[in-house]
Amino acid sequence: MRSLLEPRLADLSASEPGLVVDVRDERRALLFDLGELGMQPPRVLLRVSHVFVTHTHMDHFAGFDHLLAVGLGRMQRLVLWGGPDFVAQVEHKLRAYTWNVVHRYEMALAIEVHEVTPQGLMRSARFDSSSAFARSDEKSAQADTDVLHDEATFRVRGRFVDHEMPVLAFAIEEKARVRLAADRLAAMRLTTGAWIRDLKHAVLTGMPADTMIALRWRDRDGEHQAQRSVAELSPLVLDVVAGRRIGYVTDLRYTEANIDQLAQLLADADLLYIESVFLDEDRAHALRKNHLTARQAGDIARRLRVKSLVPFHFSPRYEGRTAELVAEALETWGGPPSFIDAD
Ligand SMILES: [Zn+2]
Ligand SMILES: [Zn+2]
Secondary structure, three states: OOOOEEEEEOOOOOOOOOEEEEEOOOOEEEEEOOOOOOOOOHHHHOOEEEEEOOOOOHHHHOOHHHHHHHHOOOOOEEEEEEOOOHHHHHHHHHHOOOOOOHHHOOOOOEEEEEEEOOOOEEEEEEEEHHHOOEEEEEEEEEOOOOEEEEOOOEEEEEEEEEOOOEEEEEEEEEOOEEEEOHHHHHHOOOOOOHHHHHHHHHHHOOOOOOOEEEEEEEEOOEEEEEEEEHHHHHHHHEEEEOOOEEEEEOOOOOOHHHHHHHHHHHOOOOEEEEEOOEOHHHHHHHHHHOOOEHHHHHHHHHHHOOOOEEEEOOOHHHOOOHHHHHHHHHHHHOOOOOOOOOO
16 A cells, blocks of 8 residues: 655665655654755645754754755745754854845745754754744753654654764654555445544544544435444454554664664664764774775664665765675675564
């Protein structure tokens, strides 16, 4: 069945970091990292509602300006998430420009920025184009989970890994999805209608089982109406399918502490995007640069038992040889775990 979230690398050559995740049926997208965005058509960037930045090394944050330039006057709201000092860093970016006319734009832009520290302190601020992007602080809070963003159909979790600086690794999780059991529906001689949408919404958002759904259908005897509870209806006409879990992991050292963080975030994930910056023959160089080799990335994927793997963020030194990086990562991973796991 079709997935709610459709991820793809921002850079087709997989060299630059970045992931675009389309939220299907909503004409909306999530963006992971703000790297080289020049190759994204404006219509894609204008759909971005939430951005999650792993860390603010230039190759992960320089695209902020491009996104802002595209969005000004055309985007109403943009939510950004990042690590320690992220709010101040976004503020510095905004302060670097002159905003003497932006308050006259017909469509005002509100930028909401959230940062989280490895200790779980969350801080938020707002920058509105209507007030020349002046900073307005919002309340800070102590996080008790790793969930950064949560909405009806999916959530985004983040945990810190070490890259000689704290870097966020992300899990993008579809919540359970429901599918209409068309054959059973037909057997019950019910017809589809707005009530299906109401029922799906009630199930997906966890509304109480005794929530009543107004059924309305028409057959050759005319128009019918009835009230049935979510508990009665959902097993009859819906199949519940587990949602997909997708990982976006880049810029980290190969350490047991990092692997432990990733295991808590992404064990058994369906799809993992993970950096594979260097070949393992250049492991000493990877260590100095605080990056993974492709073999290390594949090893992490194997230990997390992920079902599918996409290596990315290749060093420019392998131009023309990136297939070697992909092969080394995939070989070490060894393919998806079998259904009956031996270990
Ligand atoms: Zn990087
Ligand atoms: Zn980095």
